[in-house]
Amino acid sequence: MKNCRYSGFDIDIATEIHNRAVEFVDAENKRIESELVRLNVSNDLRQFEYLSLPMMLKLAENEILKLDDLAELDSEELMNLIGELGLDDEVEAGNIIMAARAHWFEEDKTSEDAS
Structure with a gap:
C-alpha cells in the first residue's frame, strides 16, 4: 500500500478500509463456523x-x-x-x-x- 493515492484515498484511509475488510471476513467466518457446528x-x-x-x-x-x-x-x-x-x-x-x-x-x- 505504498503508493495509495488512488481515487482520493491516502494511506490511512486505505489501511482503515483494509482493516475493516479483514475484520468483516474474520467475523463472517466465525459466524459460519458456529452455524456449521450448530447444524452438526x-x-x-x-x-x-x-x-x-x-x-x-x-x-x-x-x-x-x-x-x-x-x-x-x-x-x-x-x-x-x-x-x-x-x-x-x-x-x-x-x-x-x-x-x-x-x-x-x-x-x-x-x-x-x-x-
Whole structure:
C-alpha cells in the first residue's frame, strides 16, 4: 500500500478500509463456523478442501451434512445448491463430487486388498 493515492484515498484511509475488510471476513467466518457446528456438520465435510465456508453453510442448510451426502449429489444438484456462490461450471461441479467420492474407492481398494 505504498503508493495509495488512488481515487482520493491516502494511506490511512486505505489501511482503515483494509482493516475493516479483514475484520468483516474474520467475523463472517466465525459466524459460519458456529452455524456449521450448530447444524452438526460432520468433520469430513468441514475438512473437505474444495468448498468455501459459505458453500458449506448453504449445503448444510439443505441437509447436506456429511461428505457422503455431498458425494451422492449429481453435478446439476450441486450447481443448483451453490451456483450462486461461484460454482457455475458443470465440469467443476463434477470434479468436486468425484473428489467427495474418492474415499469410496479407497475403501473398496482396502477391502479388496484384505481379501
